[in-house]
């Protein structure tokens with residue numbers, strides 16, 4: 386296949402050039418009906434792409450011409466059997482993976498640090514999650530990868546799992562040993578579903594870890610918009626399997642995607658795939674150069690350090706994405722949260738994520754040398770102003786036992802919660818999730834019982850002012866619980 390083709394974008398351009406009379410949806414009639422300020426800022430061209438299922442532009446939900454071809458080109462570029470364009474991000478791809486793998490009451494093995502969209506998928510499907518806990522890294526206090534032995538052990542205990550859902554690479558750029566894991570799942574004929582939202586670029590440069598499709602995953606979702614150069618919300622769902630039914634996946638996508646998918650997003654997927662396929666190596670050379678330059682700069686700053694390749698090669702960190710920078714602040718007198726705020730307020734530098742101990746930055750080929758220099762200079766300045774601290778890492782990621790499940794996520798969703806004082810939540814069924822940051826692995830999910838041990842762990846977070854994700858009352862004076870036997 387000729388990867389220089391862009392069938393969908395070309396069809397959209399041809400359609401615009403026809404200047405046809407247009408009496409369909411959307412109503413704006415391209416640039417002609419656009420609010421003036423929007424048009425002035427964005428220019429006219431982009432609005433001409435915002436059409437619908439015209440005679441030239443195919444139908445995402447029943448593709449026969451240009452979208453079909455564009456998806457085939459994407460499948461070939463990534464080494465998939467079949468690829469679906471997504472217009473609601475990897476969020477809808479993950480929901481689709483879950484609902485096309487496990488039905489009401491069926492088990493599915495899920496990594497405990499999975500993205501929240503897995504919970505949506507579990508609510509939609511009614512499946513019963515069996516959780517596997519990833520390794521954790523004391524330095525810098527983040528979740529590591531899932532060890533193959535953990536997957537093996539969990540599948541031995543729960544041989545009736547209908548699928549295994551893992552995240553690799555994680556938000557922090559940490560990859561699991563998917564090659565070893567896919568052997569385990571293949572032997573048991575259980576599909577391996579991988580959230581590769583942060584790893585679409587791996588396929589186009591040899592200095593990145595191999596992609597999940599290359600390593601034997603059956604179904605993989607990627608946010609092209611996170612690490613490639615497509616527009617926000619545009620993602621890909623790939624199949625390379627005999628263990629999942631592509632028709633069921635297609636039907637599931639009807640449940641999770643709009644009937645009016647954006648052609649701008651789909652065209653951007655078509656073009657981003659072409660760009661990576663034709664120029665990926667050069668583009669990613671630039672990403673690597675920039676991130677390596679920043680890493681070297683940070684190595685020269687007193688008190689700061691990056692998670693680097695020297696930690697790779699274990700179950701916790703099988704491999705690392707070098708373009709994902711995790712900068713640790715344990716040895717200077719500010720937290721990751723404060724560093725993010727100060728980088729923005731004092732230096733106008735905006736970073737992807739912060740936790741108590743770290744900043745996470747996403748470096749791509751779009752980043753300029755000037756941005757990189759400004760970042761390193763700002764970090765140096767921050768570190769000098771903040772001054773050294775005694776290593777405040779210290780936090781050991783010792784997790785309480787996973788709590789028993791009283792209800793599936795779907796049953797929990799369908800049950801009306803009540804708010805109780807936090808002191809009375811012990812022993813009750815949780816109505817909401819709580820995940821201390823770091824490392825961001827949920828201690829409790831809706832439908833699980835708040836055991837004494839979990840309550841005490843969360844109580845320590847509350848009294849220690851540790852950042853908690855999830856609770857509607859983040860100070861934990863109250864908590865949502867569910868009535869029993871509703």
Ligand SMILES: Cc1ncc(COP(=O)(O)O)c(C=O)c1O
Nearest residue numbers: 473474475476500556580582608
């Ligand atoms: C690991 C992971 N998976 C999935 C998603 C959802 O992706 P999207 O934003 O494309 O819907 C995210 C978003 O941050 C993520 O970090």
